[in-house]
Amino acid sequence: MANKEDRYQGVDYYNIDDLLTEEHKLVRDAARAWVKKEVSPIIEDAYEKAEFHMPWVKGLGEIGAFGPYIPEQYGGPGLDQISYGLIMQELERGDSGLRSTASVQSSLVMYPIYAYGNEEQRMKYLPKLASGEMVGCFGLTEPDHGSNPADMVTNYKEDGDHVILNGAKMWISNAPFADIAVVWAKNEAGRIHGLVVERGMEGFSTPTMHGKWSLRASATGELVFDNVRVPKANILPNKSGLGAPLGCLDSARYGIAWGAIGAAMDSYDSALRYSQERQQFGKPIGGFQLQQKKLAEMVTEITKAQLLVYRLGQLKNEGKASSAQISMAKRNSVEIALNVCREARQIHGGMGITNEYPMMRHMMNLESVVTYEGTHDIHLLITGLDITGFNAFK
Ligand code: TGC
Ligand code: FAD
Numbered sequence: 496m497a498n499k500e501d502r503y504q505g506v507d508y509y510n511i512d513d514l515l516t517e518e519h520k521l522v523r524d525a526a527r528a529w530v531k532k533e534v535s536p537i538i539e540d541a542y543e544k545a546e547f548h549m550p551w552v553k554g555l556g557e558i559g560a561f562g563p564y565i566p567e568q569y570g571g572p573g574l575d576q577i578s579y580g581l582i583m584q585e586l587e588r589g590d591s592g593l594r595s596t597a598s599v600q601s602s603l604v605m606y607p608i609y610a611y612g613n614e615e616q617r618m619k620y621l622p623k624l625a626s627g628e629m630v631g632c633f634g635l636t637e638p639d640h641g642s643n644p645a646d647m648v649t650n651y652k653e654d655g656d657h658v659i660l661n662g663a664k665m666w667i668s669n670a671p672f673a674d675i676a677v678v679w680a681k682n683e684a685g686r687i688h689g690l691v692v693e694r695g696m697e698g699f700s701t702p703t704m705h706g707k708w709s710l711r712a713s714a715t716g717e718l719v720f721d722n723v724r725v726p727k728a729n730i731l732p733n734k735s736g737l738g739a740p741l742g743c744l745d746s747a748r749y750g751i752a753w754g755a756i757g758a759a760m761d762s763y764d765s766a767l768r769y770s771q772e773r774q775q776f777g778k779p780i781g782g783f784q785l786q787q788k789k790l791a792e793m794v795t796e797i798t799k800a801q802l803l804v805y806r807l808g809q810l811k812n813e814g815k816a817s818s819a820q821i822s823m824a825k826r827n828s829v830e831i832a833l834n835v836c837r838e839a840r841q842i843h844g845g846m847g848i849t850n851e852y853p854m855m856r857h858m859m860n861l862e863s864v865v866t867y868e869g870t871h872d873i874h875l876l877i878t879g880l881d882i883t884g885f886n887a888f889k
Pocket of ligand 1 (some may be wrong): 743869
């Protein structure tokens with residue numbers, strides 16, 4: 496908030512806090528305090544300048560936002576999935592771009608190294624990624640293959656104890672400053688594998704993408720591979736095929752399902768306060784029925800979404816959450832968040848379009864969140880396939 500104190504208090508209409516453990520609350524409160532201190536005072540400025548504030552990386556490592564569920568033996572905090580969700584919610588309450596950086600590092604870089612890598616790869620990368628000493632990115636999307644990554648053209652050929660990687664990835668969060676990239680490419684047999692490509696490898700470049708009206712406080716770039724020699728030791732050995740990157744997406748989409756509600760909570764929190772303080776026609780605007788309708792519907796949708804992700808977190812902790820359940824939650828959270836932010840902006844009247852208040856920034860961010868990690872349409876089709884058994888993608 497430009498020049499304004501961050502008075503965010505959280506939203507808990509159904510006493511969901513009573514379902515949380517002491518550890519959940521400690522982790523959530525630490526993330527909230529860090530966002531208030533380190534993010535809120537400068538986020539509007541960073542957004543306007545389209546800059547990712549690099550000192551945030553160290554702080555994110557300190558609050559356990561990088562690989563929250565990665566075991567302590569690999570440098571992670573070893574928390575459960577609900578803690579992971581709560582951290583993502585607090586970060587996205589600050590800004591979706593901040594949550595993006597943590598999502599990518601946690602679910603799209605650390606998770607595949609942890610789940611599909613060998614012990615040497617885990618020990619080499621995970622502790623540094625957990626602390627923020629190293630930052631990673633995830634290259635799946637290509638210029639001509641977004642919703643349909645199965646048709647990717649990025650590929651590698653054998654060359655002794657190396658492979659030669661060629662192709663390009665687009666729309667890659669964290670790419671401009673990442674130390675490593677987990678890249679998905681086809682081998683000579685056309686099978687998809689994950690490779691860890693390191694900055695400095697000859698022929699590897701990461702041009703920044705400019706001109707975004709959304710997610711401006713997050714850096715987005717391309718990954719270009721021009722005959723890059725990657726050691727075979729950098730190929731993740733324990734899973735291949737499209738299911739490998741999609742498995743990472745399950746974890747990241749789960750984080751977004753929690754995160755997007757944070758943007759909604761921030762906007763509702765601001766709108767409720769504004770409605771109590773702003774006077775028109777001799778009384779607070781919160782006293783008018785039309786404003787109450789907006790606020791009551793906002794808190795209802797937030798509460799329903801909070802309960803959905805809490806239950807999803809329980810299922811995830813038990814290893815029982817299906818990909819389709821995660822898709823439903825990601826889709827629902829982003830949709831309600833977009834609607835809540837829009838209504839909250841209207842409650843602020845003209846002031847709502849300025850950077851004195853967070854709603855416009857959240858709304859613009861959510862236009863990326865509704866598209867990345869599987870578009871709104873793709874998640875609907877995943878639900879459609881799951882309930883009918885008919886595939887409507889192709
Ligand atoms: P399909 O034939 O359905 O599946 C191929 C194989 O994958 C398995 N599978 C999954 N495994 C784990 N998790 C999932 N969610 C899975 N979905 C499918 C499946 O069982 C199969 O395995 P196998 O062993 O039989 O081979 O694949 P399809 O080609 O028909 O595609 C299905 C579709 C459209 C749902 C999928 O391609 C998809 O989800 N597309 C959306 C692409 C996407 O989400 N891209 C995201 C890029 S990363 C990103 O946006 C990061 S933003 C980060 C940030 O800044 O926060
Ligand atoms: P397309 O796939 O071309 O889709 C265009 C439209 O067609 C959409 O509305 C879509 O819903 C619709 N459509 C597509 N197929 C179907 C179908 N079968 N049926 C009905 N409708 C369909 N990718 C990464 O790999 N790593 C990252 O870190 C990353 N970060 C990102 C950051 C930002 C800010 C953004 C905007 C994107 C990022 N992405 C990343 C890419 C993102 O995952 C893709 O943009 C997304 O998967 C959609 O692909 P596309 O943009 O090519 O759209």
